[in-house]
Amino acid sequence: MDECMLRTVWVIVLILLGAFMAPVLDGLRRKIRAKVQRRIGPPLLQTIYDLSKLFSLQPVLPFKNMFMIVTPYIVFVSMLVLSAAVPIPYVPGFSTVFDAITLLYALLFVSVLVVLLGLALPNPYSNAGSAREALTVTVFEVFIAFTIVGIAYKMKTLNLYGLAVLYGFPGNYLRISTLFLSASLFILAYIESAYTPFDMGEAETEVLGGPYLEFSGRYYGLFLYALLLKRYILLSLPVSLVLVSPVAAVLRSLVSGPLLSVLVLGVFTLFLLITMSVYSVIEALYPRYRVDLAFKPLILASVIPLIGLVMGWLGW
Amino acid sequence: MIMDLASTLFGVMASAYALAIIIPLALRSNYTLSIRAGLSFVFIASLSQLILSSTIMIRGSSACLYGYFCIDSFSALFLAVIGLAGLSISLYGMEYMEIYKGLGGAWAYSLMVSLFLSSMAMLCISDNLLLFLFFWEVMTLTSIVLIGWEYGEKHVVRATKQYLYTMLLLNSFPLILGVSMLWAGYGTLQLSSLEKIIDDRSPAWLLSIIMFYIAFTAKAGLYPLHFWLPDAHPAAPSNISSLLSGVMIKMGVYGLFGVMLRYLHPPVILYYLLLVQALLSIFWGSIKAVGENHAKRLLAYSSVSQIGYILVPLSLSAITLGFDRVLSALLLAAGLAYLFAHSIFKTLLFLTSGCYIYVYGSAGLDDVANIGAVSRTAMISIIVGSLSLAGLPPLLGYIAKLSIYASILRGASPLYSVIAAMVIALSPLTLLYSVKYMAPALRLVEKKVVRGRIGYPMRAGMLVPVVLLVVFGLYSIFGLFTSISMRFYGVAGNASVEAGLIHIISPYGYYFPLIVFASIGLGLLLGYIDRGKDVVTSRVWTTGYIIPPDKHLIRPSHLYIEFSRIFEPLTGFSHEVYECLVWRIPSKIVYSGIASRITRFFGGLNTWFAAKARGLAEKYSGIREFKLDELAGSSVVAAVRVFGNMARLIIVSPIALFTIALLILSVIILVILLFWWV
Structure with missing residues (x-):
């Protein structure tokens, strides 16, 4: 099997993995949140049932406008394709041609489409949700900028595949600066995924789902699926770099070839589930921030990657 | 052979510009005909200019004409930028200028446009500072007339006056002074010979450098000399605003690099100052643009911030030149790529703001809605232009922005990572205001329409940049810019530098737009197949209460108020x-x-x-x-x-x-x- 063929196979495997893991991770999140709140909670595959139900319903929209019909598909397909770009060491998908900035900009592109749709609709809740979403993204960018620059300075590359492999090497991994950068990666994934203290954009109880309010049936299903995929992609960043990469660096000396890739993929899935469980516990414990109060913690959090960056300069 | 081709094309260009002055004069009794004839010749001139410059850029050669004009690949890039903008604005203006029919003066308009474009083209290729000064002044004077075209409006008169005084004080005066000092000090104004005899100690050199610096940064609209720009650019007719923002401010960049850095050996400290000014420009232009509620003023402030994005890598390149030629060439290439991209999408965006005025009679963001119902081309242009401005994939703006980040992050010292962090952290402000610009055009509410249709000339004028943004997004031309920058620094043919550059640029995600394009195409296809056949329509859901939509909607002017209030x-x-x-x-x-x-x-x-x-x-x-x-x-x-x-x-x-x-x-x-x- 030649290189190109192998990569195509891995791309397909990664897309399938993303398509399956995204709803399962959400099911796990709902289950654990229920447990923390002393409820029984839905079954693990509930999100998949929800999605299949949504896809079978007849959609109701305020306008029969092509922009409203096409955008959910574009958002969903883009997310599905991007899930092949998750950086997993020794699993060469799209991550070999992507870099970290590109991935984050692609996610931003999808957010912008949703924001635009929310602003286009003559509904005050959609408008409010979109405006909040846009502002949150902007304010949090300071944090993202420091994290990216810190990692680029430390690892001398931003290629996702390269990062996934290099991050776990002992020379890079066992440093104080890397500790701070790893923490920032976990925070980045949490906040960008809009888990509870930071879900000002959708905010079910305040603005009724924000930009998604007017969508129903398969269109809402596509948006929901895309959102879950986005959370999966973001979660895979810290999991793969911080947790899987050092394990892969050890495994590399024991096995090689396709077996290595399959083993690493298994480890990746395991760590995904563990990390999601931890996130869910945190999510269950916090209420949502009021939108005007959320900017302060978002800006203050930037201190963590900044420390990582400065320590990187000092060579620690 | 290249000389023959160059002189032929140059002749065609010059005669077409001249005809664009003469023919409208002959037809001056008929406004529409006169405008169309004049702009057709401008179109021909721009086209030949574009062919001339692209031939020179792709071949990497240079041509000297009549002893005073030299075109190398660096100035050819600016020629290409002017030519591209000229193509779109001449097509667009044929229909758009009907708005100003009451004012008359079609021949004067053609005369000014032709002189404006040709003077910019000529100053980029003149090898003599006196000629440079002459064409610079012609450019400034014609732009004054064009900015004050709507002379009956109070705000236009104010903006024109302000532009005029500013340009006299910060442009003409320092330039005249600088050129005369160089003449007094060295006895020649031929740039290529000045380069050899100039010495870095004399007061004439220092004073002329300072004077040139003031003139060029003022023309570029760089903070803090940008104050004239947000008033002046929106005052002109929209296709002229395109030229002002898309092209004219780049002449300041040409002056800073094509004249100063190349021939006059300025001290490095000046480029540190430029870097600081560029960063301040990004910040200031962005926060002012976020707070604007007028489409053209928003775009004008965005020009202030975008010129900062262009000058950050360029000034870093001049700083790096002393110790790392490879990185320096890469940074220059990134800056030029952004300059090219910005000129295309800013031209497009000002043309779309002209659509707002043409269709709704106003460029206030609250007066605009659902332009897609009037013209789909206009809607697509607005989306493509704004996404490019925001630097989002898969368009040319994204490639250019990625080039900036990638090249800055290549630097080894902490200085580069600080700059990169600042630039990346400030970039979502661009996103905020481009969403603010784009969202009103998509709003599905009713607004009063003045003209219900946009004709073919305007649509064609907008389609030219749209196609370019998409095509260059897919097919990256970054290699062209690296070859220009290597020739500019005289490292072309140096095998180790070329190998280093190729090594640097290849791993970055230039394949990525293809993937995004493919997914967007697939999404569009699925959406088209779906077409919403079984969709049931119902009222907008406002929790059961019937709220009059004009009372409770969040209008574009309400967006980001809490953010603007901070500043x-x-x-x-x-x-x-x-x-x-x-x-x-x-x-x-x-x-x-x-x-x-x-x-x-x-x-x-x-x-x-x-x-x-x-x-x-x-x-x-x-x-x-x-x-x-x-x-x-x-x-x-x-x-x-x-x-x-x-x-x-x-x-x-x-x-x-x-x-x-x-x-x-x-x-x-x-x-x-x-x-x-x-």
């Missing part, structure tokens, strides 16, 4: 300072103090003369025998009137006064300098 003390204070420095104090002293007194004197003189002459004429007009005298008397009255008005216009208007003062001042300084050297 309010800062923006308010600076506004006050600018008002005082640029407008109130000069108007107290010059415009209303001195000038008005002189005007009153001449006005009085005029009235006195006219009264006397009229009296004389009336005295004799009663006698029939003196018919001849009556005739003579009335002509005296007329002559005196004309003289008085002309005197008031020419000698005492504040504009002329200012010019004369500046000229006298520069002559005095010149004389002092000459004595000093002698």
Whole structure:
């Protein structure tokens, strides 16, 4: 099997993995949140049932406008394709041609489409949700900028595949600066995924789902699926770099070839589930921030990657 | 062979620009025909200019014409930028200028556009500083006339005056002074020979460098000399605003790099200053643009911030030149790529703001909605242009922005990572205002429409940049910019540098737009197959209450108010300072103090003369025998009137006064300098 063929196979495997893991991770999140709140909670595959139900319903929209019909598909397909770009060491998908900035900009592109749709609709809740979403993204960018620059300075590359492999090497991994950068990666994934203290954009109880309010049936299903995929992609960043990469660096000396890739993929899935469980516990414990109060913690959090960056300069 | 081709194309270009002046003059009785004929010749000129420049860029050769004009690949890039903008604005203007039919003067418009474009083209290729100065002044003067085209509007007059005074004080005066100092110091103004004899110690060199720096940064609209830009650019007709923002501010960049860095060996410290100014520009332009509610003013402020994005990598490149040529070439290439991209999408965006005015009669963001119902081309142009501005994939803007990040992050010292962090952290502000620009056009609410249709010329004018943004997004031309930058620094043919550059640029995600395009295409296809056949429509859901939509919707002007409020003390204070420095104090002293007194004197003189002459004429007009005298008397009255008005216009208007003062001042300084050297 030649290189190109192998990569195509891995791309397909990664897309399938993303398509399956995204709803399962959400099911796990709902289950654990229920447990923390002393409820029984839905079954693990509930999100998949929800999605299949949504896809079978007849959609109701305020306008029969092509922009409203096409955008959910574009958002969903883009997310599905991007899930092949998750950086997993020794699993060469799209991550070999992507870099970290590109991935984050692609996610931003999808957010912008949703924001635009929310602003286009003559509904005050959609408008409010979109405006909040846009502002949150902007304010949090300071944090993202420091994290990216810190990692680029430390690892001398931003290629996702390269990062996934290099991050776990002992020379890079066992440093104080890397500790701070790893923490920032976990925070980045949490906040960008809009888990509870930071879900000002959708905010079910305040603005009724924000930009998604007017969508129903398969269109809402596509948006929901895309959102879950986005959370999966973001979660895979810290999991793969911080947790899987050092394990892969050890495994590399024991096995090689396709077996290595399959083993690493298994480890990746395991760590995904563990990390999601931890996130869910945190999510269950916090209420949502009021939108005007959320900017302060978002800006203050930037201190963590900044420390990582400065320590990187000092060579620690 | 290249020389033949170059001189032929140059001849075609020059004659087409000349015909664009002459033919409309012949057709001046018919406004529409006159405009269309003039702009067709501008189109031909731009096309030949584009072919000329792209031939030179792709071949990597250079051509010298008539001894004074040299085109190398660096100036060819600027020629290409002017040509591309000229193509779109000439097509667009054929229909758009109908708005201004009431004002007349079609031939004057063609004359000004032709002179404006040709002077910019010529200054990019002139090898002689005197010619450069001449074309620079022609560019400034024609742009003044074009900015003040809607002379009846109060805000236009104010913007024009402000532009005029600023340009005289911060552009013409320093440039004249700088050029005359170089002449006094070295006895030549030929740039290529100046490069060899210039020495880095003499005061003439230092003073001319400082003067050039002020002139070029003011023209580029760089903070803090940007204050004229947000008033001046929106005042012009939209296709001219495109030229001002898309092209003219780049002439400042050309001056800073194509003239100063290349020939005059400026000190590195100047480029550190430029870097700081560029970063401040990004910040200031962005936060002001986020708070704007007028489409054209928003775009003008965005130009202030985008010129910062262009100049950050370029100034870093000049700083890096001393110790790392590979990185320096890469940074220059990234800056040029962004310059190219910005000129295309800013041209497009100003044209779309013209669509707002054309269709809704206003460019206020609250007055605009659902432009897709009027013209789908306009909607697509707005989306493509704004996404490019925000630097989002998969368009050219994204490639250019990624090039900036990638090249800055290649630097080894902490300086580069600080700059990169700042640039990346500030970039979502661009996203905020481009969403603000784009969202109103998509809003599915009803608004009053003035013209229900956008015709083919306007659509064609917008489609040119749209196609370019998409095509260059897919097929990256970054290699072209690296070859230009390597030739600019004289490292072309150096195998190790070339190998280093190729190594640097290849791993980055230039494949990625293909993937995004493919997914967007697939999404569009699925959406098309779906077409929403089984969709049921219902009212917008407002939790069961019937709220009148115009009462409770979040309008574009409401967006980001809480964000803008954070910066309010800062923006308010600076506004006050600018008002005082640029407008109130000069108007107290010059415009209303001195000038008005002189005007009153001449006005009085005029009235006195006219009264006397009229009296004389009336005295004799009663006698029939003196018919001849009556005739003579009335002509005296007329002559005196004309003289008085002309005197008031020419000698005492504040504009002329200012010019004369500046000229006298520069002559005095010149004389002092000459004595000093002698």
